[in-house]
Every structure is written in structure tokens, then in C-alpha cells.
Ligand SMILES: Cc1cc2nc3c(=O)[nH]c(=O)nc-3n(C[C@H](O)[C@H](O)[C@H](O)COP(=O)(O)OP(=O)(O)OC[C@H]3O[C@@H](n4cnc5c(N)ncnc54)[C@H](O)[C@@H]3O)c2cc1C
């Protein structure tokens with residue numbers, strides 16, 4: 326079984342968000358990049374499936390050379406090989422198109438993405454990819470069991486869990502629950518050394534055009550001062566919420 | 574041309590987020606001078622959408638659309654999109670709608686954008702404002718595809734009654750081929766979910782232990798609110814994972830968010846920033862949450878919450 330894990334390179338969760346080029350681009354200056362947390366859950370699950378399903382695991386990212394550091398980390402975590410499609414990832418459409426083109430050359434059985442990235446937050450790539458490829462698609466995925474080409478999986482729905490069954494090939498949108506936080510693999514020295522021997526291939530981009538263009542970024546307005554209410558006068562809080570904020 | 578709203582229903586009734594999507598769709602259709610089409614699946618109550626502006630209502634009934642799967646729903650919606658010459662599709666931000674949006678865009682080669690917070694600032698070119706970087710920023714985004722699909726952030730637009738023509742039309746469909754079948758749905762009954770809630774009562778490590786959540790649940794019950802928690806609280810198993818909110822948990826965009834014993838770390842705030850009004854209750858006046866909140870009480874939760882419960886009980 327061949328598994329592809331799509332990895333998005335995102336600003337660390339504590340990053341200050343700033344923009345450049347007259348507010349049309351994210352300012353990467355001084356920003357630390359990490360593997361998108363949802364992708365890390367997916368990658369760990371894929372590494373487990375190397376044993377349980379005798380799978381091979383490829384980690385892929387669409388990005389410039391600066392994203393190779395996180396691909397090396399994926400190799401250290403346990404991916405067998407890594408691929409970088411060389412271009413600046415500007416929107417989900419071109420990213421999904423690039424990945425689709427690669428998947429048309431190499432037929433993967435399972436494509437694991439994160440439910441959404443924590444930067445652009447679109448939750449677009451996995452769905453687009455599944456739509457382009459006409460594969461089955463499960464997002465917000467919290468369990469996945471594959472037996473030959475039978476898939477049993479569940480996803481989080483509003484207020485509960487839904488279980489369903491389908492056939493391979495499939496695209497998954499992973500999230501916490503697929504594996505737990507405590508299951509995440511922290512690369513050890515041996516893993517890091519081995520990662521250096523593993524192949525990291527660079528593929529040329531096919532330069533697809535954008536379909537959603539960020540014209541301008543801006544930050545939310547500064548918040549006014551907090552209104553403090555004395556702990557002994559809680560009735561005042563209720564009054565303010567009722568009559569000033571009008572939310573009760 | 575026309576605007577289409579996928580009006581999600583459950584057991585023949587609509588959630589507020591569905592009415593909000595219809596209200597948004599109506600304003601957009603008016604702005605564009607076109608008709609508003611609402612599509613429901615297996616819903617005998619779809620006439621209700623007329624009051625929020627539906628001009629045409631299609632209720633699709635088919636054997637394999639009893640449960641939501643994105644392939645079948647996308648295929649059926651595409652049929653309506655083609656026959657009714659739809660240019661723009663509006664979705665809510667529910668789990669199913671967001672799931673559907675990206676797949677539908679891939680399936681139809683359309684363009685989709687989520688977390689939209691306002692009506693488009695321009696129709697041609699089509700430019701909408703959406704939140705990104707987990708609510709730390711907004712973007713004006715231009716959608717270029719022929720078919721434009723947007724999902725709107727909950728509570729960002731509001732619900733407005735406005736009478737539409739409301740003609741109910743039949744839409745005949747054949748069975749759609751699929752190997753994807755829903756086999757089981759497990760739902761907690763009774764409790765309000767974070768995604769649907771107008772009010773969310775959330776508590777953090779300041780509560781000291783899981784045994785102290787009774788007062789949180791009581792408060793939530795009085796307010797008709799959903800309960801939520803910070804990440805460490807769910808990591809330690811005090812509360813279920815489904816309650817973890819923040820950057821790596823669930824996003825919250827309720828009208829009111831009450832944070833009790835939560836310090837207000839950047840990753841927590843990232844997930845709840847799009848809530849309209851924020852109240853913080855914390856014993857430490859230096860807690861960062863006070864900088865992000867509208868109303869604050871500096872005090873011990875074990876004193877403040879019982880008092881709040883008492884006051885609320887006295888009111889009803
Ligand atoms: C990659 C990453 C992702 C993360 N994602 C998330 C996320 O999605 N969501 C999230 O919540 N966190 C997330 N975090 C964790 C985040 O950084 C904080 O550690 C966490 O939010 C703190 O939780 P807390 O406020 O409950 O606990 P604490 O920081 O321990 O705060 C407890 C608060 O309770 C107050 N308190 C104590 N006693 C009382 C009392 N009797 N009455 C009233 N107040 C009291 C204290 O003054 C304090 O402010 C993430 C961290 C990382 C590194």
C-alpha cells in the first residue's frame with residue numbers, strides 16, 4: 326500500500342503575524358516554521374500503517390527550498406522518502422493541482438492531509454484534491470482502518486462521531502484523535518541520522534494559475550479596554566451582558 | 574444566473590446557521606439582481622426558508638442522500654447548479670458544509686473560500702473578506718473560478734427575515750453511484766454543541782480538577798450554552814477532546830464566550846477571537862486574557878461562579 330502524506334509548512338503557533346509588499350504577502354521574517362499540527366497527526370498514523378498495513382510512506386510538500394527542513398523532520402519521524410514540488414505555495418488551488426499532477430503519475434492508495442492548515446486556514450487542499458482525483462474523501466478524520474481495499478473510518482461531526490465505509494483510493498483530512506498528542510513521534514538521534522540517507526526528491530512545478538488571490542491582508546482593529554466588574558457585584562455583569570452587549 | 578444556498582437540515586428542522594446562510598444568500602442575490610435558490614435534502618419543512626428570502630426551493634429526496642456523503646451531495650448539487658445556471662453557492666460553517674465546500678469546488682473546478690465574514694465588497698471581480706491565520710488577520714480574497722463557493726463564518730452576518738417567492742419545485746434525481754456508506758452515527762443527546770452554540774462557557778486549568786466542572790455545567794445549562802475547555806484540560810483527561818478549543822482545537826465563533834480560569838495564551842485566543850463578546854473570570858489581574866476581553870472579573874472562580882449562578886437563577 327502506498328501512502329502520501331501532504332505536509333504544510335506553517336508559522337509556529339506563537340508567531341507574530343505581519344505582512345509585506347503593501348500588505349499582500351505574509352512576512353516570513355523571523356518566523357519559525359513547523360509541520361502543520363494536523364499533518365503531524367496524519368504522518369504519525371501513516372508511520373503506524375507501515376507496520377499494520379505494510380505501507381510505504383512518502384511525505385510531500387509544495388514549497389520553496391526553505392520547506393526542506395520540515396521534510397527532513399518527516400523523514401526522521403519515519404517517512405520512507407520525501408518529495409518537494411518546487412514553487413512558492415500561494416493558494417490552495419495551485420497546491421492541489423500540483424499534488425494531483427504528481428498523484429496521476431504515481432498512484433497512491435491513501436493520501437493523508439491535515440483537516441486544515443493553521444496559516445491560511447482554508448481546509449481546502451484535501452477536498453479539492455479528492456474532487457480533482459474523484460477519490461473518496463473523509464475529513465475531520467478521527468479513526469482509520471484499512472483492510473485490503475476496504476476502508477472503515479470515522480469523522481467528528483457536530484456533537485458526535487460518524488462512522489462510514491468505503492473503498493480505496495481515499496483522501497483523508499487528519500486531526501487530533503486519529504492519533505493522540507502523546508502518540509506523536511519525537512525524532513531521536515537514530516531517526517535523524519537515518520533521515521540523512523533517505524531520498525528527498527525535488528520535482529519541478531507545473532505552474533498552475535491561482536483561483537483565489539489574496540489581494541490584501543489586514544489585522545483586526547485594536548480592542549478597547551476591558552470593562553472590569555467587581556467580584557462582589559456580579560449582578561452588574563449580567564446587566565451589562567443583557568443591556569449593553571445584548572448577548573443574553 | 575442565480576445564487577444557491579445549500580440549506581442544511583436535520584430531522585426536518587434547520588439550525589440557526591442555515592437561516593444565516595439563507596439571509597446572506599438573499600442579500601447577495603438582491604445585490605446581484607438575481608434569484609435565490611435553496612436546496613434541501615429529505616426535508617419536509619423546506620417551505621420555512623421562504624421567510625428568509627428563498628425564491629425557489631428544491632427539496633431533493635433520494636435513497637442514498639439519506640445520510641450526508643460529500644460525493645453524493647456534490648453530484649446532486651451540481652445537477653441543480655447546471656440546470657439553474659448558478660454562479661454562486663453559499664454554505665454555512667457546519668462540519669458537513671465545510672467538508673462539502675472544498676470537495677464540490679474540486680469536483681466542479683470552481684473556486685471555494687471559507688471563513689467569509691462579510692458580503693462581497695465587489696461582485697465583478699468577486700472579492701470577499703475572510704478571516705485567516707487563526708483569526709489573527711483578515712484577507713480580501715478574489716475568487717476567479719466560474720463557479721464561486723463560499724462558506725460563511727457563524728454569527729458573522731446575522732439572520733434577517735425577508736419574504737421570498739418561495740415556489741417549491743420538484744427535482745427528480747436518479748440514484749448516484751457510490752461505494753461510500755455511512756454505517757453509524759453516535760451523538761450526545763441533549764447538550765448544545767460548540768459549533769451551534771450562541772454562548773460558550775469555557776474553563777481552564779484554574780479549575781484545579783475535573784470534579785469542579787459541576788458548576789461550569791450548571792452555569793452553561795442556565796445560559797443554554799455549550800461547555801468548552803483549554804487544551805491542557807483535555808490533555809489531562811479532565812474533559813473530553815471534543816471540548817478543546819483554540820488554535821489546535823475547535824474554533825469558536827459564538828456571540829458570547831465566557832472564559833473561567835483560562836490564562837489567555839496566544840494559541841487559546843487564536844481559536845476564540847472571532848467570538849463577538851468575551852468575558853474573562855480570573856484570579857490573576859495580570860492574566861493576558863484581560864487584554865483580549867470585553868468584560869472582566871478579577872476573582873476566585875469558586876466564589877464568582879456560584880454567585881453568578883445564584884443571580885441567574887433569581888432572574889428566571
Ligand atoms: C503548539 C501548541 C498549540 C496549542 N494549542 C492550544 C489550543 O488550541 N488551545 C489552548 O487552550 N491551548 C493551546 N496551547 C496551550 C497554551 O499555550 C496554554 O498552555 C494553555 O492555553 C493554558 O491553559 P489554561 O489557561 O487552562 O492554563 P494556565 O495557563 O495554567 O492558566 C490557568 C489560569 O487560571 C487562573 N486561575 C487559577 N486559579 C483560579 C481561580 N481559583 N479562579 C480563577 N482563576 C484561576 C490563573 O490565574 C491562570 O491564568 C497550545 C500550545 C502549543 C505549544
Ligand SMILES: Nc1ncnc2c1ncn2[C@@H]1O[C@H](COP(=O)(O)O)[C@@H](O)[C@H]1O
Nearest residue numbers: 331387414438439441442447448449450
Ligand atoms: N504547500 C503545501 N504542500 C503540501 N501540502 C499542503 C500544502 N498546503 C496545504 N497542504 C495540505 O492540505 C491541508 C489543508 O491545508 P489548507 O487547505 O491550507 O487548510 C494541510 O494540512 C496539508 O496536509
